[in-house]
Amino acid sequence: MLSLSAEQEMVVSSLEELARKEFSDAAFSWEGEPPMENIELLADRGYLGLNIAEEYGGGGMGEFEAMLSIEAVGQVCPDTAEYLYNQQMVAARAIEMFGSEEAKERYLPGATAGEEVIAIAISEPEAGSDVGAMNTTVEERNGELILNGEKVWVSNIPHATAVVVWVKFSDGLGSVVIDLEDNDDSIEIEQHYTNMADHTQTQFRMHDVVVPETNVLTRGKNGFKQQLQALNWERLGSATLSNAIARCALEKALEYGQQREQFDQPIADFQGIEWKLADMAKELEASRSLTYRAALNAEEQGRIPDRMDASLAKLYSGEMVENVVSESLQIHGANGYQQGHALEYLYRLARGRRLAAGTDEIQKNQIAAALKRNGLPSLS
Template sequence: MQALTAEQREFAERAEAVAAEFADDAYTWEGDVPWENLRRLAEADLYCPSISEEYGGQGRSDVAAMLLTQAVGRECPDTGWFTYMQGMVGPRAIDLFGSEAVKEEYLPAVTAGESFVSIAISEPDAGSDVGSMSTEVTEEGGELVCNGEKTWVGGVPFGDAAVTWVRFPEGLGSVVIPYDDPGVEIEEVYTNMAGYAQTHFTIDDVVIPESHVLTRGKEAFKEQLVSLNWERLGSSVLTVAWAEAALEQALAYASDREQFDRSLDEFQGIEWRLAEMYRNVETAASLVYMSAAGAQGHDPAPPRLQTSTAKLHCSQMVEEVASEAVQIVGARAYQRGHPLEYLYRFARSRRIAAGTDEMQLNTIARALKEDGVPPVSAR
């Protein structure tokens, strides 16, 4: 893994110390929000580290947000997901592209661990194909008016607003839509494998203040697309954290469990499985941090080839490692409520969320065809 600076190492150590406090309640949340954990991180000046200082963050690089997500996610998968979502996805878009007014409205509550801002991209007829989105913002009587619908949106039941991708007359863009607007109607709420709600809502004649427009126009939206590379790395490091947790549990069980008068970890078949699991985790971590090496904040952004490669590898890796951990522990781990069963349900989401495997393959192939294989010096 890429060597950390002294400052990054100190931050990671502080994050690990606080994250250890979350272990007792880990694997018990089942869709509830670990608000007390988020507030504890905020009190320790750890939460949302890459958000600007004037809005309650620490103004650090996105690498710090990755380090926090890894430290926390290894102890508590739920709290890790929240640190990723609020540190590197919706609120980060507001911090990067928003007006002073919209930043002041939403970011202080988020960074205090008191609020949640979602991201709404998918529609019933447009998932990975964002170019087919039909949710639109039009100008009517001197106002910007939004109509459409979004689905598979996380965090709506406990959130305040969504960074919503839309279509303007001149092309794609994004706006912030509060859930308490009378034009926002919840149509359906689904519960995913990890126990969290995902929501389908409609947007009917919602007036968008100019201050709530994040990106509009080809160049502005292109910047938002580039910022997704950080989201992919955030998702990737979250999978590393979950895989580390699965490996730790499998290793502990194998050393304690005896069969045929010896512990499981004395059987070469188990030893090799554990070794392969570690190889996969360490390879994934190296890919993630090498992709982020040298990047500070949003400029420069990590390249699409490396970030898509990391996202693809890590999403598949965590499912494999979690599955192997379940296999080593056996029937106990297959029971609802066991930490490894819990982790496996979380792990499966990553091959869909933040860009499916298939979309990452498309991006990798397109980058190779356009730019060729990058030299060592460019990686």
């Protein structure tokens, strides 16, 4: 069990109550669309953007509280939790961490009000994990910054008003934010993809997009190094989302196992099912411990999470959620295997957690590099 402050306990209990009362009926019915009704309600109650400063409409809390909100909501409606993850731990957070005051005032209030969606574009057709191979460039022409390039696997583009784009400057890698609505003539949608979870991802080209200086987030070796380090918060957000999905699946397995009877007793009373439930709980709690330990260590020291801590949590949680959801589906039997069943959707949704925010293989590379550089972590 986590030891939470009174304020944190209030946030968790309030969100759990809200989710069970307002989100449960429509959960698993969104069919790839953002659950905007839920988002609007969260914004109205002040729970959207908990880790964004109050002056931009956020809650003024930390990343840890934002992660708690993802898990509290996600155990009921994983789609709502995924929205919270994307808008609290990824693009909007990058703008607050690295953006100019003008950029913060322009983009963050709409995001925390649930009125605007901010996407993030990193991958390219020939550059995924190897960000150094990016070909999206920003060049200086006649005193202006001009962006050209192509991005792929970008989530939320059909609903987004702005996108954080990772780019290559003449002096190194960096990132900028561009308005999608203001650059409609300069952005060409090549195609939309539908992934296994029925979520839309987009490939698009940018032709001579003018980027105001105020929309440059990071530039040069030091700035981009900071943004790479900030990805550790995204990894912990991804781990939290995995934990939320797994908790949702475990709750459904426990409920079904106690209701479904075979041979004159609930199937949850058979030792084979009991052991499955115990192993699922063991794996989930281990994942939660890795995830929240990394976040709390970072907040206590006032810095970005340790790379090895974040990679361990991201790697373990991705493997864990796939296994827990699979075992929950197994407990549900043929019922859970049917299209339209919650477990069938959770199974497809969970698989993506081993890809997004850095693949398993990248996390293992990060962990091995840290071990070779620093040795085993201290026991203290």
